Amino acid sequence: MLVAASLHAQAPTPTINDVLRRAGVYAFEYEQKFALLVAEESYEQRSHKRMNGGLSRPNPGWDIGRETKRVLKSDYLLVRLDGGGWMPFRDVFEVDGHKERNRQDRVLNLFLKPSPTSFEQAQRVMIDSTRYNLGDVRRTINIPTLAVLFAQPNVAVRFAFERDADETVDGRAAWVFSYREHMQPTLIRTLKEHDLPLSGRLWIDPDSGVILKTHMVASDVDVSATVTVTFRQDKELDLWVPAKMEESYNSGNEEITCVATYANYRRFKVATDEAIRKPPPI
Numbered sequence: 001m002l003v004a005a006s007l008h009a010q011a012p013t014p015t016i017n018d019v020l021r022r023a024g025v026y027a028f029e030y031e032q033k034f035a036l037l038v039a040e041e042s043y044e045q046r047s048h049k050r051m052n053g054g055l056s057r058p059n060p061g062w063d064i065g066r067e068t069k070r071v072l073k074s075d076y077l078l079v080r081l082d083g084g085g086w087m088p089f090r091d092v093f094e095v096d097g098h099k100e101r102n103r104q105d106r107v108l109n110l111f112l113k114p115s116p117t118s119f120e121q122a123q124r125v126m127i128d129s130t131r132y133n134l135g136d137v138r139r140t141i142n143i144p145t146l147a148v149l150f151a152q153p154n155v156a157v158r159f160a161f162e163r164d165a166d167e168t169v170d171g172r173a174a175w176v177f178s179y180r181e182h183m184q185p186t187l188i189r190t191l192k193e194h195d196l197p198l199s200g201r202l203w204i205d206p207d208s209g210v211i212l213k214t215h216m217v218a219s220d221v222d223v224s225a226t227v228t229v230t231f232r233q234d235k236e237l238d239l240w241v242p243a244k245m246e247e248s249y250n251s252g253n254e255e256i257t258c259v260a261t262y263a264n265y266r267r268f269k270v271a272t273d274e275a276i277r278k279p280p281p282i
Helices: 016-032 106-112 118-132 146-151
Strands: 036-050 062-080 086-095 159-169 172-181 199-204 211-219 224-234 239-250 254-268
Touching: 016 146, 016 159, 016 172, 016 199, 016 211, 036 106, 036 239, 062 106, 062 118, 086 106, 086 118, 106 118, 106 254, 146 199, 146 211, 146 224, 159 199, 172 211
Parallel strands: none
Antiparallel strands: 036 062, 036 254, 062 086, 159 172, 172 199, 199 211, 211 224, 224 239, 239 254
């Protein structure tokens, strides 16, 4: 009796360029899939003050009694801009369990019914919400989808990518790529208009190009910042959405750590309007 063995041809292992190309397609399509994404954000912040700048926490100069904690709950919007990229808007409605206002979707309504002043009105709400943040560090890179953009072909040329390792993210195999910005002027500038090169890592599904996790580092002589985001698949939206964003900021005299989690995602289509077309401030 002859027994026929069924041989299944395996797909060839992708190259580094294959995976980066797939991630670039994914990042481009990701940006195109929504005009406005809304979620509920729970944002826990902790501030650790030092009595003497520059000392690490175990040292006597660390004032352990100066730890402050705050929990904000907000409507969080990510608006896709016509020029590319996203603009975040956070509208705080609860601080440490105390209601600051009624849930009115006020920022969302500005973009669902756009007017020439929608962008300015939304910015005022966002700026007002920053008064609840702990610490004096200005936070401009804590946009959970920001590092996804770095894989887009027109942005990726600014970075040098290297494959670092293989890891698993939420049960899915991922190739880990480190990146470092080498072009000037840099995407992010300091308040003093100095270059602030970005570096970090991307966790990419090598078969689909899906970006499962991002890590971003920005630092200068005054402050260092890291932002790490993990994504989850939202089958209803057919989109990988931010699940958790972890931040840390160290300014010498103060260390701030934050964890933001996201739920109840909704996606909206909005009419193109001059208010949405404006570029975000850097």
